[in-house]
Amino acid sequence: MNDINFLKKIALQVRKDIVEMTYHAGSGHPGGSLSAVEIMVSLYFSVMKVDPKNPDWEDRDRFVLSKGHACPVLYSVLARKGFFSPEDLKTLRKFGSHLQGHPSRLKTPGVEVSAGSLGQGLSVANGIAIGAKMLNKDIRVYCLMGDGEIQEGSVWEAAMTAGHRKLDNLVAIVDYNNLQIDGWVEDVKGLAPLADKWRSFRWHVIGIDGHDFDQILSAFNEAEQTKGCPTVILAETVKGKGISFMENKAEWHGKAPNRQEYIEALEELGFLKGGESID
């Protein structure tokens, strides 16, 4: 059912979209978008029940992008899934666009939760998960956070709530790319031992390579089988993944590629071969 080659093909397109969107915007956050590509493609093209023709479908699964700055990857995946036209992607961050610099649920079809101020998404995801349980509906809630983001104290308030309330319809994913704006997470304010932290907050913890589709899909499957507590997936990733000059560089957290870098990136992804026009 899960055709990995199909997912890989979409992931490549999404990487191209991220580079293209931020290039056209002249700003944005490519690094933490590229690190989350495989996770996001897995969610929207294999794991989650969603209907792009009916974005408000009552029984849909819910996705919360708590690391709101990574919205290029969310917008790309939503567009490729059919929530809106991929043509719109080039309007990212532009005046009048529905694709705001950070996600807005009032503007973009498929965006469930407005985000941008870090550390808030897991609390909102808790509320949605509690609401789903009250309705006795089989709705699953997914919340993607950054590793730097979980330095925010409110994340741990939310972690405590989800553990206490045994929200087993909730899955948190930490995009563990080890970098934040000012450098290595371990230098700025270290998280280790991160798995122990979540376990002590009464979560089931799964560690994976966040770029390996087999591992991602099996982790989401394990999360669904886990009853009586929420699951967190600690996904080891590479910031800027797929564009070699962006990989593992904090400076690509919030910087757009210039024209030359854009061409190089497309070439590396295999989209430009021998002097094609990019315009």
Next chain:
Amino acid sequence: MTKNTAKKNTATREAYGEALVELGRENRNIVVLDADLSKSTKTEMFAKEFPERFFNMGIAEQNMMGTAAGLAASGKIPFVSTFAVFATGRAFDQVRNSIAYPGLNVKIAATHAGITVGQDGASHQSVEDIAIMRAIPGMTVINPADAVEAKAAVKAAALMEGPVYIRLGRHKVPVVFDEEKYEFKSGKGVVLQEGGDVTIIATGIMVAQALEASKLLSEKGIKAKVVNIHTIKPLDEDLIIECAKQTKAIITAEEHSITGGLGSAVAEVVSERFPVPVKRVGIKDRFGQSGLPEELLKLYNLTAEDIASAAAELIRKK
């Protein structure tokens, strides 16, 4: 329902607790969240009758606001309660970004507002909550005058779409309105008394003081118009301008800082549309302190006498 509250001094938080229980019976989508203060905020009344719809989030106000946002996104109507300092201060960013920006249907009912908290002192006395909430785009701000108005406002808020901030008090205050006749209309100021010399525009527990002040003024032959502004945002601008035109002088009265609260809101609209002298009675750029509510109201010049003397002085300047 027994009318045990009639004419007896009652805290607006008590009325909130009663209103929640009635709402809970009427509408299954009502849910209530608290942060370990359910006895003080009176949400425990709801918790006892509807335990499955009550969520004690522990001492975690930011998480509580975010969770309420998520519940609203799932179609529930969450009422969220803690003390006003914590609701608007501790959890400001969640109120702004997780609730108001996405326009979610969350009702923030904050108790223990103002200095009449009393002996807990300044850390627990919000003097700036109206200013903070008023500045958030799309946030409705309601400050009931008494238990009757509080109950009606809470019930009305449940029927409104979008975020609402309701300011409630700890202290027992006089019941001003008749429960049988009272009708709450959001965004509409209420003329409680006619008079042509000066208008006293009051909000919250200062409404009772404003009515007292008008009696003191009438003894001096001054006829004061008294207006209750329960909804500070959206503000009933037309009524305020009508008062400015009629009496040419306005006193505002609030148990809140004069920076950013009712006084500021009134001064803004009057200066733009029909400038007349305005004097703001309220807390003047100070924190609160420990003491009994009556002692503090005196110290911070929030009594009927203070309103009356401010009015008499303002009339001399007309």
